[in-house]
Amino acid sequence: MSARTPTRPANPADGGMDVRLPWWALALPALAFAVLLLLLTGPSDAQAAGGSGALAQFLELVRQTLGHLGV
Template identity: 45%
Template sequence: MPAPTHTPAAPAAPPTPQRPGRIKAELPWWALALPTAAFVVLLSLVLDPADAHAVSGRVPLLDVLVQLRQALPF
């Protein structure tokens, strides 16, 4: 049974004239605001010296490697 074809409801808008060699890109406001806000929040978490604590002698990289070894099936 053939599938029905759909025709567009309205014809496509004619292309707008542009300068040759230029690409027109329009982004919504949040496309720049959200990554900027996330960067500022993460940077403030990293740079806050009040939350800095002394290391208890354990190596964090070693903990990660132990977790990886336990997760892998060999």
């Protein structure tokens, strides 16, 4: 008589690990992408003329948001 081969459960999630990403795992890459996009597409001549640039406004908004979150 041959021995029975153990089989895996029908639903591997029952005995498996719960995979969840923290909020910052999605927010940080999106923020980095937005900053790089602004750096590449922003008008560099307008910032050199003394005007408030889009990057400066964006960074100020990020600073205010993080201040409200208590980070």
